[in-house]
Amino acid sequence: MEKSVAMVAQNEQWIPGGVVSLNRKVDPNLCFTRGRGSRVWDVDGNEYIDYQGAFSAIFLGHNDPEVNEAVAASLRDERVLMGAGPTDREGELAELICGRVPGVEKLQITNTGSEATYHALRVARAHTGRDDIIIIQGGYNGWHNDVAANVISDLKAVGPRVSPGEYPFDAISAGIPVTHQRHVHIVNFNDLESIRYVAARHPVACVILEPILQNIGVVKPNPGYLQGLRALADELGFLLIFDEVKTGFRHAFGGYQSLCGVMPDLCTFGKAVANGYPIGIIGGRRAYMDYFVHPEKARRVLIAGTYNAHPVPVAAAIATVRKLLSPEHAVYEHLEKLGRELEAGLNSVLARCGRPFHVARQGSALCVYFMDHAPVDFHDLAQHNDAAFDRAWRIALIQRGIYQFPLPSKQASLSFAHTSEDVTRTLETVADVLAS
Numbered sequence: 040m041e042k043s044v045a046m047v048a049q050n051e052q053w054i055p056g057g058v059v060s061l062n063r064k065v066d067p068n069l070c071f072t073r074g075r076g077s078r079v080w081d082v083d084g085n086e087y088i089d090y091q092g093a094f095s096a097i098f099l100g101h102n103d104p105e106v107n108e109a110v111a112a113s114l115r116d117e118r119v120l121m122g123a124g125p126t127d128r129e130g131e132l133a134e135l136i137c138g139r140v141p142g143v144e145k146l147q148i149t150n151t152g153s154e155a156t157y158h159a160l161r162v163a164r165a166h167t168g169r170d171d172i173i174i175i176q177g178g179y180n181g182w183h184n185d186v187a188a189n190v191i192s193d194l195k196a197v198g199p200r201v202s203p204g205e206y207p208f209d210a211i212s213a214g215i216p217v218t219h220q221r222h223v224h225i226v227n228f229n230d231l232e233s234i235r236y237v238a239a240r241h242p243v244a245c246v247i248l249e250p251i252l253q254n255i256g257v258v259k260p261n262p263g264y265l266q267g268l269r270a271l272a273d274e275l276g277f278l279l280i281f282d283e284v285k286t287g288f289r290h291a292f293g294g295y296q297s298l299c300g301v302m303p304d305l306c307t308f309g310k311a312v313a314n315g316y317p318i319g320i321i322g323g324r325r326a327y328m329d330y331f332v333h334p335e336k337a338r339r340v341l342i343a344g345t346y347n348a349h350p351v352p353v354a355a356a357i358a359t360v361r362k363l364l365s366p367e368h369a370v371y372e373h374l375e376k377l378g379r380e381l382e383a384g385l386n387s388v389l390a391r392c393g394r395p396f397h398v399a400r401q402g403s404a405l406c407v408y409f410m411d412h413a414p415v416d417f418h419d420l421a422q423h424n425d426a427a428f429d430r431a432w433r434i435a436l437i438q439r440g441i442y443q444f445p446l447p448s449k450q451a452s453l454s455f456a457h458t459s460e461d462v463t464r465t466l467e468t469v470a471d472v473l474a475s
Protein backbone atom coordinates (compact mmCIF):
# COMPACT_ATOMS: atom_id res chain seq x y z
CA MET A 40 0.00 0.00 0.00
CA GLU A 41 3.00 2.30 -0.36
CA LYS A 42 1.60 4.06 -3.41
CA SER A 43 -1.75 4.59 -1.66
CA VAL A 44 -0.03 6.22 1.31
CA ALA A 45 2.01 8.43 -1.02
CA MET A 46 -1.06 9.46 -2.99
CA VAL A 47 -2.97 10.55 0.12
CA ALA A 48 0.07 12.52 1.31
CA GLN A 49 0.35 14.20 -2.08
CA ASN A 50 -3.36 15.04 -2.15
CA GLU A 51 -3.17 16.63 1.29
CA GLN A 52 -1.20 19.49 -0.26
CA TRP A 53 -4.37 20.62 -2.04
CA ILE A 54 -7.29 18.68 -0.49
CA PRO A 55 -8.03 18.86 3.26
CA GLY A 56 -7.49 15.33 4.56
CA GLY A 57 -6.36 14.18 1.14
CA VAL A 58 -9.81 12.75 0.34
CA VAL A 59 -12.78 14.65 -1.12
CA SER A 60 -15.35 12.80 1.01
CA LEU A 61 -13.88 12.41 4.46
CA ASN A 62 -15.97 9.40 5.38
CA ARG A 63 -13.76 7.57 2.85
CA LYS A 64 -10.65 8.25 4.94
CA VAL A 65 -10.07 5.01 6.81
CA ASP A 66 -7.19 2.81 7.89
CA PRO A 67 -5.91 1.19 5.73
CA ASN A 68 -6.55 4.12 3.39
CA LEU A 69 -6.24 2.41 0.02
CA CYS A 70 -6.54 4.18 -3.32
CA PHE A 71 -8.51 2.09 -5.79
CA THR A 72 -7.83 2.74 -9.46
CA ARG A 73 -10.15 0.42 -11.37
CA GLY A 74 -12.88 -2.17 -11.01
CA ARG A 75 -14.51 -4.84 -13.12
CA GLY A 76 -17.40 -7.01 -12.03
CA SER A 77 -16.85 -8.13 -8.44
CA ARG A 78 -13.16 -7.15 -8.39
CA VAL A 79 -11.24 -3.95 -7.70
CA TRP A 80 -7.53 -3.10 -7.90
CA ASP A 81 -5.61 -0.56 -5.83
CA VAL A 82 -2.86 1.74 -7.05
CA ASP A 83 -0.25 -0.79 -5.88
CA GLY A 84 -1.76 -3.43 -8.17
CA ASN A 85 -3.41 -5.55 -5.45
CA GLU A 86 -6.64 -7.31 -6.41
CA TYR A 87 -9.66 -7.64 -4.10
CA ILE A 88 -13.08 -9.23 -4.12
CA ASP A 89 -15.15 -6.15 -3.34
CA TYR A 90 -17.92 -6.15 -0.72
CA GLN A 91 -17.85 -2.37 -0.22
CA GLY A 92 -19.29 -1.42 -3.61
CA ALA A 93 -19.21 2.34 -3.02
CA PHE A 94 -21.31 2.04 0.14
CA SER A 95 -23.60 -0.44 -1.72
CA ALA A 96 -24.10 1.72 -4.83
CA ILE A 97 -22.44 -0.79 -7.18
CA PHE A 98 -25.37 -3.18 -7.45
CA LEU A 99 -24.78 -4.74 -10.88
CA GLY A 100 -20.99 -4.84 -10.54
CA HIS A 101 -18.20 -2.47 -11.40
CA ASN A 102 -18.36 -1.13 -14.96
CA ASP A 103 -21.39 -3.15 -15.93
CA PRO A 104 -21.15 -3.36 -19.75
CA GLU A 105 -24.79 -2.53 -20.44
CA VAL A 106 -24.77 0.50 -18.16
CA ASN A 107 -21.46 1.69 -19.58
CA GLU A 108 -22.76 1.29 -23.13
CA ALA A 109 -25.84 3.37 -22.28
CA VAL A 110 -23.56 6.12 -20.94
CA ALA A 111 -21.32 5.92 -24.00
CA ALA A 112 -24.37 6.09 -26.29
CA SER A 113 -25.56 9.20 -24.45
CA LEU A 114 -22.21 10.84 -25.20
CA ARG A 115 -22.15 9.66 -28.80
CA ASP A 116 -25.67 11.03 -29.33
CA GLU A 117 -24.46 14.41 -28.06
CA ARG A 118 -27.24 14.61 -25.51
CA VAL A 119 -27.17 18.05 -24.05
CA LEU A 120 -27.60 19.71 -20.65
CA MET A 121 -29.26 23.06 -21.37
CA GLY A 122 -30.62 24.31 -18.08
CA ALA A 123 -33.83 25.16 -19.93
CA GLY A 124 -36.82 22.86 -20.24
CA PRO A 125 -36.73 19.12 -19.52
CA THR A 126 -34.05 16.78 -20.72
CA ASP A 127 -35.45 14.27 -23.19
CA ARG A 128 -35.07 11.19 -20.96
CA GLU A 129 -36.02 12.24 -17.43
CA GLY A 130 -39.67 11.41 -18.13
CA GLU A 131 -38.66 7.96 -19.36
CA LEU A 132 -36.88 7.22 -16.08
CA ALA A 133 -39.77 8.57 -14.02
CA GLU A 134 -42.28 6.43 -15.91
CA LEU A 135 -40.19 3.29 -15.34
CA ILE A 136 -40.24 3.84 -11.56
CA CYS A 137 -43.64 5.40 -10.81
CA GLY A 138 -46.23 2.72 -10.27
CA ARG A 139 -43.64 0.00 -9.75
CA VAL A 140 -42.64 1.35 -6.33
CA PRO A 141 -45.77 1.32 -4.14
CA GLY A 142 -45.22 4.70 -2.51
CA VAL A 143 -44.19 6.60 -5.64
CA GLU A 144 -46.94 8.27 -7.66
CA LYS A 145 -44.65 11.12 -8.76
CA LEU A 146 -40.95 11.78 -8.41
CA GLN A 147 -38.21 14.35 -8.80
CA ILE A 148 -34.58 13.70 -9.72
CA THR A 149 -31.61 15.08 -7.79
CA ASN A 150 -27.86 14.46 -7.88
CA THR A 151 -27.44 12.74 -4.50
CA GLY A 152 -29.39 10.96 -1.81
CA SER A 153 -28.61 13.78 0.63
CA GLU A 154 -30.32 16.26 -1.68
CA ALA A 155 -33.34 13.97 -1.90
CA THR A 156 -33.73 13.70 1.88
CA TYR A 157 -33.23 17.47 2.19
CA HIS A 158 -36.17 18.07 -0.15
CA ALA A 159 -38.31 15.45 1.61
CA LEU A 160 -37.97 17.31 4.90
CA ARG A 161 -38.92 20.58 3.22
CA VAL A 162 -42.07 19.01 1.78
CA ALA A 163 -43.02 17.58 5.17
CA ARG A 164 -42.61 20.97 6.83
CA ALA A 165 -44.54 22.74 4.07
CA HIS A 166 -47.42 20.28 4.33
CA THR A 167 -47.72 20.16 8.11
CA GLY A 168 -46.70 23.73 8.97
CA ARG A 169 -44.48 22.22 11.67
CA ASP A 170 -40.72 22.57 12.10
CA ASP A 171 -39.55 19.60 14.18
CA ILE A 172 -38.40 16.23 12.88
CA ILE A 173 -37.49 12.86 14.36
CA ILE A 174 -34.45 10.91 13.18
CA ILE A 175 -33.07 7.56 14.33
CA GLN A 176 -29.95 6.96 16.40
CA GLY A 177 -27.41 5.13 14.24
CA GLY A 178 -29.17 5.95 10.98
CA TYR A 179 -27.69 8.01 8.17
CA ASN A 180 -29.87 10.28 6.06
CA GLY A 181 -27.30 12.63 4.54
CA TRP A 182 -24.97 15.50 5.31
CA HIS A 183 -27.34 18.44 5.83
CA ASN A 184 -28.11 20.20 9.12
CA ASP A 185 -31.30 18.33 9.97
CA VAL A 186 -29.80 14.86 9.86
CA ALA A 187 -26.03 15.22 10.42
CA ALA A 188 -26.19 13.83 13.94
CA ASN A 189 -26.11 10.66 16.03
CA VAL A 190 -24.77 8.43 13.28
CA ILE A 191 -22.15 6.40 15.17
CA SER A 192 -21.98 8.13 18.54
CA ASP A 193 -19.95 7.57 21.65
CA LEU A 194 -22.51 6.39 24.18
CA LYS A 195 -21.15 9.03 26.57
CA ALA A 196 -22.43 11.66 24.14
CA VAL A 197 -25.98 10.33 23.95
CA GLY A 198 -26.36 8.59 27.31
CA PRO A 199 -28.08 5.30 28.07
CA ARG A 200 -31.04 3.98 26.13
CA VAL A 201 -34.08 5.99 27.14
CA SER A 202 -37.63 4.86 26.48
CA PRO A 203 -39.53 7.07 26.28
CA GLY A 204 -37.16 9.96 25.77
CA GLU A 205 -34.99 12.08 23.53
CA TYR A 206 -31.26 11.81 22.91
CA PRO A 207 -28.88 14.76 22.73
CA PHE A 208 -28.00 16.08 19.28
CA ASP A 209 -24.52 14.59 18.73
CA ALA A 210 -23.53 16.60 15.65
CA ILE A 211 -21.19 14.99 13.15
CA SER A 212 -20.27 18.41 11.79
CA ALA A 213 -19.37 21.80 13.17
CA GLY A 214 -21.36 24.74 11.85
CA ILE A 215 -24.87 23.52 12.69
CA PRO A 216 -26.65 26.30 14.62
CA VAL A 217 -27.89 25.36 18.08
CA THR A 218 -31.24 26.93 17.25
CA HIS A 219 -31.49 24.50 14.35
CA GLN A 220 -30.56 21.51 16.51
CA ARG A 221 -33.52 22.21 18.77
CA HIS A 222 -35.88 21.18 15.98
CA VAL A 223 -34.30 17.72 15.64
CA HIS A 224 -35.15 14.86 18.00
CA ILE A 225 -33.31 11.54 18.03
CA VAL A 226 -34.76 8.27 19.26
CA ASN A 227 -33.72 4.66 18.90
CA PHE A 228 -34.83 2.27 16.18
CA ASN A 229 -37.64 -0.15 17.06
CA ASP A 230 -38.97 2.21 19.73
CA LEU A 231 -42.53 3.39 19.04
CA GLU A 232 -43.03 4.66 22.57
CA SER A 233 -40.32 7.30 22.14
CA ILE A 234 -41.87 8.45 18.86
CA ARG A 235 -45.18 9.04 20.61
CA TYR A 236 -43.40 10.72 23.54
CA VAL A 237 -41.62 13.25 21.30
CA ALA A 238 -44.66 13.89 19.09
CA ALA A 239 -46.76 14.67 22.14
CA ARG A 240 -44.33 17.39 23.22
CA HIS A 241 -43.13 18.93 19.95
CA PRO A 242 -44.66 19.98 16.62
CA VAL A 243 -43.31 17.06 14.60
CA ALA A 244 -43.46 17.39 10.81
CA CYS A 245 -42.07 13.95 10.02
CA VAL A 246 -40.15 10.88 11.02
CA ILE A 247 -37.38 9.99 8.58
CA LEU A 248 -35.63 6.64 8.81
CA GLU A 249 -33.99 3.83 6.93
CA PRO A 250 -36.57 1.02 7.11
CA ILE A 251 -33.59 -1.26 7.78
CA LEU A 252 -30.66 0.44 9.50
CA GLN A 253 -27.91 -0.23 6.97
CA ASN A 254 -25.47 2.40 8.15
CA ILE A 255 -24.66 0.14 11.10
CA GLY A 256 -24.83 -3.15 9.27
CA VAL A 257 -28.21 -4.78 8.80
CA VAL A 258 -30.47 -3.94 11.75
CA LYS A 259 -33.99 -5.06 10.93
CA PRO A 260 -37.29 -3.64 12.15
CA ASN A 261 -39.07 -5.64 14.83
CA PRO A 262 -42.41 -7.16 13.78
CA GLY A 263 -45.00 -4.39 13.79
CA TYR A 264 -42.52 -1.50 14.13
CA LEU A 265 -42.93 -0.01 10.66
CA GLN A 266 -46.68 -0.67 10.76
CA GLY A 267 -46.77 1.13 14.10
CA LEU A 268 -44.95 4.12 12.61
CA ARG A 269 -47.51 4.28 9.81
CA ALA A 270 -50.34 4.24 12.36
CA LEU A 271 -48.70 6.93 14.51
CA ALA A 272 -48.14 9.17 11.48
CA ASP A 273 -51.81 8.87 10.53
CA GLU A 274 -52.96 9.45 14.12
CA LEU A 275 -50.69 12.38 14.97
CA GLY A 276 -50.53 14.09 11.60
CA PHE A 277 -46.85 13.86 10.74
CA LEU A 278 -45.40 12.43 7.53
CA LEU A 279 -43.58 9.09 7.38
CA ILE A 280 -40.45 9.23 5.19
CA PHE A 281 -38.54 6.11 4.22
CA ASP A 282 -34.93 6.82 3.34
CA GLU A 283 -34.38 4.00 0.86
CA VAL A 284 -31.15 5.37 -0.56
CA LYS A 285 -29.53 2.07 0.47
CA THR A 286 -32.46 -0.34 0.70
CA GLY A 287 -34.28 0.85 -2.43
CA PHE A 288 -33.75 -1.22 -5.59
CA ARG A 289 -31.25 -3.42 -3.73
CA HIS A 290 -33.72 -5.62 -1.87
CA ALA A 291 -36.54 -5.42 -4.39
CA PHE A 292 -37.39 -3.21 -7.33
CA GLY A 293 -40.25 -1.78 -5.28
CA GLY A 294 -37.92 -0.96 -2.40
CA TYR A 295 -38.15 -2.38 1.09
CA GLN A 296 -41.61 -0.81 1.31
CA SER A 297 -42.81 -3.43 -1.18
CA LEU A 298 -41.47 -6.20 1.07
CA CYS A 299 -42.75 -4.91 4.40
CA GLY A 300 -46.12 -3.78 3.04
CA VAL A 301 -45.91 -0.32 4.64
CA MET A 302 -46.36 2.68 2.35
CA PRO A 303 -44.54 5.85 3.39
CA ASP A 304 -45.75 9.32 2.47
CA LEU A 305 -42.42 10.19 0.87
CA CYS A 306 -39.36 8.11 0.06
CA THR A 307 -35.86 8.70 -1.25
CA PHE A 308 -33.57 6.60 -3.42
CA GLY A 309 -30.03 6.72 -4.81
CA LYS A 310 -27.06 4.37 -4.98
CA ALA A 311 -28.28 1.17 -6.68
CA VAL A 312 -30.71 2.95 -9.03
CA ALA A 313 -27.87 3.99 -11.39
CA ASN A 314 -25.21 1.42 -10.42
CA GLY A 315 -22.96 4.04 -8.88
CA TYR A 316 -23.53 7.00 -11.19
CA PRO A 317 -24.51 10.13 -9.21
CA ILE A 318 -28.26 10.38 -8.87
CA GLY A 319 -30.92 10.76 -6.20
CA ILE A 320 -34.69 10.45 -6.30
CA ILE A 321 -37.44 11.80 -4.10
CA GLY A 322 -40.84 10.27 -4.69
CA GLY A 323 -44.13 9.91 -2.94
CA ARG A 324 -47.83 10.40 -2.99
CA ARG A 325 -49.11 12.88 -5.52
CA ALA A 326 -50.59 15.17 -2.85
CA TYR A 327 -47.16 15.71 -1.26
CA MET A 328 -45.03 15.78 -4.40
CA ASP A 329 -47.26 18.49 -5.84
CA TYR A 330 -45.92 20.90 -3.21
CA PHE A 331 -43.13 21.47 -5.74
CA VAL A 332 -45.72 23.15 -7.96
CA HIS A 333 -48.14 24.41 -5.30
CA PRO A 334 -50.31 27.24 -6.64
CA GLU A 335 -49.68 29.33 -3.51
CA LYS A 336 -46.17 30.71 -3.65
CA ALA A 337 -45.85 30.76 0.14
CA ARG A 338 -46.43 26.99 0.26
CA ARG A 339 -44.43 26.02 -2.81
CA VAL A 340 -41.26 24.00 -2.18
CA LEU A 341 -38.27 24.92 -4.30
CA ILE A 342 -36.41 22.18 -6.09
CA ALA A 343 -33.62 23.38 -8.34
CA GLY A 344 -30.29 22.18 -9.63
CA THR A 345 -28.44 22.77 -12.85
CA TYR A 346 -27.29 19.16 -12.91
CA ASN A 347 -30.58 17.52 -11.89
CA ALA A 348 -31.36 14.77 -14.43
CA HIS A 349 -28.00 15.21 -16.13
CA PRO A 350 -28.07 13.05 -19.30
CA VAL A 351 -25.20 10.78 -18.25
CA PRO A 352 -26.50 9.51 -14.87
CA VAL A 353 -30.04 9.37 -16.25
CA ALA A 354 -28.81 7.12 -19.07
CA ALA A 355 -27.08 4.94 -16.48
CA ALA A 356 -30.23 4.82 -14.35
CA ILE A 357 -32.48 3.83 -17.26
CA ALA A 358 -30.09 1.03 -18.25
CA THR A 359 -29.83 -0.15 -14.63
CA VAL A 360 -33.57 -0.08 -14.07
CA ARG A 361 -34.26 -1.98 -17.30
CA LYS A 362 -31.74 -4.66 -16.29
CA LEU A 363 -33.30 -4.97 -12.84
CA LEU A 364 -36.71 -5.45 -14.45
CA SER A 365 -35.44 -8.01 -16.97
CA PRO A 366 -36.66 -11.61 -16.39
CA GLU A 367 -33.73 -12.76 -18.51
CA HIS A 368 -31.16 -11.44 -16.04
CA ALA A 369 -33.14 -12.44 -12.90
CA VAL A 370 -30.97 -10.10 -10.81
CA TYR A 371 -32.81 -10.49 -7.52
CA GLU A 372 -33.03 -14.29 -7.76
CA HIS A 373 -29.28 -14.53 -8.39
CA LEU A 374 -28.45 -12.26 -5.48
CA GLU A 375 -30.80 -14.02 -3.08
CA LYS A 376 -29.12 -17.34 -3.96
CA LEU A 377 -25.64 -15.88 -3.40
CA GLY A 378 -26.75 -14.18 -0.19
CA ARG A 379 -28.03 -17.48 1.19
CA GLU A 380 -24.77 -19.22 0.23
CA LEU A 381 -22.62 -16.58 1.91
CA GLU A 382 -24.80 -16.45 5.02
CA ALA A 383 -24.82 -20.24 5.45
CA GLY A 384 -21.07 -20.44 4.83
CA LEU A 385 -20.30 -17.69 7.32
CA ASN A 386 -22.46 -19.36 9.96
CA SER A 387 -20.57 -22.63 9.40
CA VAL A 388 -17.08 -21.11 9.45
CA LEU A 389 -17.70 -18.69 12.32
CA ALA A 390 -19.14 -21.46 14.49
CA ARG A 391 -15.54 -22.62 14.84
CA CYS A 392 -14.16 -19.25 15.96
CA GLY A 393 -14.92 -19.72 19.66
CA ARG A 394 -16.68 -16.41 20.20
CA PRO A 395 -20.26 -15.11 19.93
CA PHE A 396 -21.40 -13.96 16.49
CA HIS A 397 -24.53 -13.24 14.51
CA VAL A 398 -24.84 -13.03 10.72
CA ALA A 399 -27.55 -10.55 9.71
CA ARG A 400 -28.72 -10.55 6.11
CA GLN A 401 -31.35 -8.96 3.92
CA GLY A 402 -31.02 -10.14 0.35
CA SER A 403 -27.60 -9.05 -0.90
CA ALA A 404 -26.66 -7.02 2.21
CA LEU A 405 -24.89 -8.74 5.10
CA CYS A 406 -23.14 -7.92 8.33
CA VAL A 407 -21.31 -10.12 10.82
CA TYR A 408 -21.74 -8.93 14.39
CA PHE A 409 -19.55 -10.35 17.10
CA MET A 410 -22.34 -10.61 19.66
CA ASP A 411 -24.73 -13.42 20.54
CA HIS A 412 -27.92 -11.94 19.06
CA ALA A 413 -29.22 -9.69 16.32
CA PRO A 414 -28.99 -6.04 17.41
CA VAL A 415 -32.29 -4.21 17.72
CA ASP A 416 -30.94 -0.66 17.93
CA PHE A 417 -27.76 1.37 18.16
CA HIS A 418 -27.36 1.06 21.93
CA ASP A 419 -27.73 -2.71 21.78
CA LEU A 420 -25.04 -2.87 19.11
CA ALA A 421 -22.66 -0.44 20.82
CA GLN A 422 -22.91 -2.29 24.13
CA HIS A 423 -22.55 -5.85 22.86
CA ASN A 424 -20.59 -6.03 19.60
CA ASP A 425 -16.88 -6.82 20.02
CA ALA A 426 -15.73 -3.83 17.98
CA ALA A 427 -12.01 -4.50 18.44
CA PHE A 428 -12.28 -8.03 17.06
CA ASP A 429 -14.65 -6.83 14.33
CA ARG A 430 -12.09 -4.31 13.09
CA ALA A 431 -9.19 -6.76 13.38
CA TRP A 432 -10.86 -9.40 11.24
CA ARG A 433 -11.85 -6.83 8.61
CA ILE A 434 -8.24 -5.67 8.28
CA ALA A 435 -7.00 -9.26 8.12
CA LEU A 436 -9.45 -9.97 5.30
CA ILE A 437 -8.30 -6.88 3.40
CA GLN A 438 -4.70 -8.06 3.71
CA ARG A 439 -5.78 -11.33 2.07
CA GLY A 440 -7.73 -9.75 -0.80
CA ILE A 441 -11.27 -9.51 0.57
CA TYR A 442 -12.37 -5.89 0.87
CA GLN A 443 -14.93 -4.78 3.41
CA PHE A 444 -15.02 -1.26 4.81
CA PRO A 445 -12.57 -1.39 7.75
CA LEU A 446 -14.92 -0.04 10.39
CA PRO A 447 -16.90 -2.25 12.77
CA SER A 448 -20.54 -2.97 11.92
CA LYS A 449 -20.35 -1.71 8.35
CA GLN A 450 -22.48 -3.54 5.80
CA ALA A 451 -21.04 -5.91 3.20
CA SER A 452 -22.76 -5.80 -0.19
CA LEU A 453 -22.94 -8.42 -2.90
CA SER A 454 -23.35 -7.32 -6.49
CA PHE A 455 -24.95 -9.08 -9.44
CA ALA A 456 -21.42 -9.65 -10.75
CA HIS A 457 -20.42 -11.78 -7.75
CA THR A 458 -20.30 -15.51 -8.31
CA SER A 459 -20.44 -18.70 -6.26
CA GLU A 460 -16.69 -18.93 -6.83
CA ASP A 461 -16.27 -15.53 -5.18
CA VAL A 462 -18.29 -16.74 -2.21
CA THR A 463 -16.21 -19.93 -1.93
CA ARG A 464 -12.94 -18.00 -1.99
CA THR A 465 -14.30 -15.53 0.55
CA LEU A 466 -15.28 -18.30 2.96
CA GLU A 467 -11.89 -19.98 2.58
CA THR A 468 -10.23 -16.66 3.40
CA VAL A 469 -12.47 -16.12 6.42
CA ALA A 470 -11.50 -19.58 7.70
CA ASP A 471 -7.83 -18.73 7.20
CA VAL A 472 -8.19 -15.44 9.07
CA LEU A 473 -9.95 -17.06 12.01
CA ALA A 474 -7.37 -19.83 12.17
CA SER A 475 -4.56 -17.28 12.35
